[in-house]
Amino acid sequence: MPLHIYGVTDTSVPIPPDRTGRAARPLRQIEGDGLRVLVSEVEPDSRVLREDLMAHAHALEAMAALGTVLPMQFGVEMPDDDTVRHELIESRGGEIRSLLERFDGLLQLTVSVDLNEEEALREALRRDPDLVALRDHVQRASPGERPSSELRLGEAMAAALDVLRGEVGDRVVDALVSVARAVSLGEARGALQAVEAALLVERDRQSEVDATVTSLREDLAPLAALRYVGPQPPYAFLDAASSEVPAWG
Template sequence: MTVPVHIYGVTDTSVTIPADRTGRSKRPLRHIEGDGLRVLVSDVDADSRVLREDLMAHAHTLEAVATLGTVLPMQFGVEMPDDDTVRHELIESRGDEIRPLLERFDGLLQLTVSVDLIEQEALREALRRDPDLVALRDEVRRASPQERHSAEVRLGEAIAAALDVLRAGVGDGVVDQLAPTARAVSLGEVRGALQAAEIFLLVERDRQSEVDATVTTLREDLAPLASLRYVGPQPPYAFLDAASSGALAWA
């Protein structure tokens, strides 16, 4: 009886996966090998429900492998009916596409830095920088009940504009500090009113400690105005689209 397999990503044969590593549904992680490639998989029940734990296991597995060597990550949910299909579809049919990508990212990893303003501190800083905001705030406090709504609207619009300027300045400053440590930089779309930047760095493995030190300094310099979330090592998620033909469902 054939067993469906969940696919995590593709490495080369230089990457050895720890024997005790588990993935989705706590199933053992294993690989399907051929022509210098290793496809990382685990068995999965055909009718299994997708849980949040499965999504996290997929991501954590790829991050764990990224600490060991280059891995090209597949999107969550890529499954194939059996090992032979994996071998045919990825190793035999797509090997000539995959091997150059592994070579391109050899010795590189992704590090991700998210920058978020702290709301109350950001508002204080915006007021400190812009006396007009202080005047609008005082106008709201003095306004009659009939005038209060329009005054509050003006103040809200002015605060939003001031926060946009502050976010952009903080985000650009962090990018400027981190960019010299990276081979390439990609910026994600900021989310919400307080996120200043989502920065993806493609970094040489032997320069990760340099990024670590820069992030530590930035955290100290930006406190208490902003917080930094630092994730990695990761596979080169943010750089695959630009490097590949798009024929495969890379993450």
């Protein structure tokens, strides 16, 4: 039966107890030369479900909580244990050990912040009397002039939200850079996302990040909502660290 590959670590990092992988199959390890590959069996040509994606991510997060793990992209499969040993441990063991050493003692934490639409619109109107006047004009406009007035209002509101998103994003990043080894900013998703930041953090400084995030969440409410995920493997930082084009997650 084919093997689904989750990630690679060294033999000091245990498999999380009672953790299962895709289709609730047990996780197991394939070891060699000081490395440990986390795998589970998967049915050939099985249809990918959302639960499979979540199981992949949760297995890696559980490993990351225990030690350094290099994540593989979802969907990497190999036919048997011998292939895993050859393709990962024997052929690429040097690169893997180098990356494990580079990220030793580090983990990723991810912070994403989205504006709360109603509160953001209220704040935009509070800041700009001209925007209030334009809104009031639209409400009084005749049917003939209303479409063009609504278009101008929509454009003005979108511009005001862009300013708010930028301000909130800058505020969040400014607070996080002081507690992170590195910050990687993702592309904004949707019109209300202010920032998505992956933080590379020393394990012994995670409590500082936790405190900073708690303070940010309180300060930003109710204008924006903050989501905080981790510990995670260093997803956002592997491409810059790897000299090859592998299937790192």
